[in-house]
Amino acid sequence: MRRCLLALALCAVAVTVDAAPLLRERSEIRFVGTQMNVPVKGEFKQFSGDIRFDPARPEASSAEVVVQTGSIDIGLDEGNLTLQQPEWFSAEAFPQARFVASGFKALGGERYEARGTLSIKGMRLPVTVPLTVRRGADGAWTAGGEFVVRRLPFQLGIGDWADTSVVGDEVRISLRLTVAGQ
Amino acid sequence: MTTVTRYSPPQAWLHWLSALLVFAGIALGLSMVDLPLSPQKLRWYSWHKWLGLTVFLFTLVRLSLRLGVGAPAPVAMPAWQRRTATVVHVLLYLFLLAIPMSGWLYSSASGVPVVYLGWLPLPDLVAPDKPLAESLRLVHKTLNYTMFILLTGHVAGALKHQFVDRDGLIGRMALRSPRPESR
Numbered sequence: 001m002r003r004c005l006l007a008l009a010l011c012a013v014a015v016t017v018d019a020a021p022l023l024r025e026r027s028e029i030r031f032v033g034t035q036m037n038v039p040v041k042g043e044f045k046q047f048s049g050d051i052r053f054d055p056a057r058p059e060a061s062s063a064e065v066v067v068q069t070g071s072i073d074i075g076l077d078e079g080n081l082t083l084q085q086p087e088w089f090s091a092e093a094f095p096q097a098r099f100v101a102s103g104f105k106a107l108g109g110e111r112y113e114a115r116g117t118l119s120i121k122g123m124r125l126p127v128t129v130p131l132t133v134r135r136g137a138d139g140a141w142t143a144g145g146e147f148v149v150r151r152l153p154f155q156l157g158i159g160d161w162a163d164t165s166v167v168g169d170e171v172r173i174s175l176r177l178t179v180a181g182q
Numbered sequence: 183m184t185t186v187t188r189y190s191p192p193q194a195w196l197h198w199l200s201a202l203l204v205f206a207g208i209a210l211g212l213s214m215v216d217l218p219l220s221p222q223k224l225r226w227y228s229w230h231k232w233l234g235l236t237v238f239l240f241t242l243v244r245l246s247l248r249l250g251v252g253a254p255a256p257v258a259m260p261a262w263q264r265r266t267a268t269v270v271h272v273l274l275y276l277f278l279l280a281i282p283m284s285g286w287l288y289s290s291a292s293g294v295p296v297v298y299l300g301w302l303p304l305p306d307l308v309a310p311d312k313p314l315a316e317s318l319r320l321v322h323k324t325l326n327y328t329m330f331i332l333l334t335g336h337v338a339g340a341l342k343h344q345f346v347d348r349d350g351l352i353g354r355m356a357l358r359s360p361r362p363e364s365r
Binding site for chain 2: 035036037038039075076078079082160161163166167
């Protein structure tokens, strides 16, 4: 009897999906903000994380992404420097931003919803990220999605920069996160 | 003294409005480039581009009016002065088209799209390209400095005619009809 239970327990452990690290070269974190209604495109060049995705039990899935705030790049040197200043990301004091989600909600087909927390500059706020999760030919999982975040609640752009008629409050973030298959 | 014939009211209005916009555009252009990155700098850059594009549009309309309605007869002056004025005017029309275009190209090459009046997105004329952007910046700057010299000549010439020759030349660009001469 004990051997049967032990065997069953071992099977359960073997079926659990491990968290897999992000494949950086097949992942990206991009965003589009606005200044004077002109789109400003950028990305974070350095980030890492892992995703545990179990298509059989999405509610047991989880994701954690850690972004190096100093790696922000909008294609303009003076802009990048400004974004690292205390009025913006304050990269020296807050070198990392973090997205942590536990439990994906299946929406049907390849679509899921990841509810989690976005931590930037010492502020932690809930965020819901719609994701489309696909399996590649090599078995790798790629989760892609877009969501809109408001910068002011995260204290991004304070003082004179808080004027949303110049730099818009809303920023659209697009994610493509790839992990090796298991 | 006979009253000079004048440009049509739309032509005159567009001329003086263009002068105001050009003056404001140059003032913003000279001040904004040295500002550290700030909301004010972003406002000034956008306003500068909106002014430039409006001058571009006004100039297209003015050229159409010039072709359609024509220009009033020139006041009497030596032939070389009339020829110089024609050259300066033609160059000014060209610069008023080329300068906004060079600015728009510069913005595109810098990776900054142009949204006219913060409302109408304009196409990017070229793909982002840092070395090209630097070249276009110099083109935009050089064209502006050259136009400034032409403008100085244009204004000086007009003032010379009005106050030295006393031929009433500025009346050709008057916004309202001159008062009838008293008997």
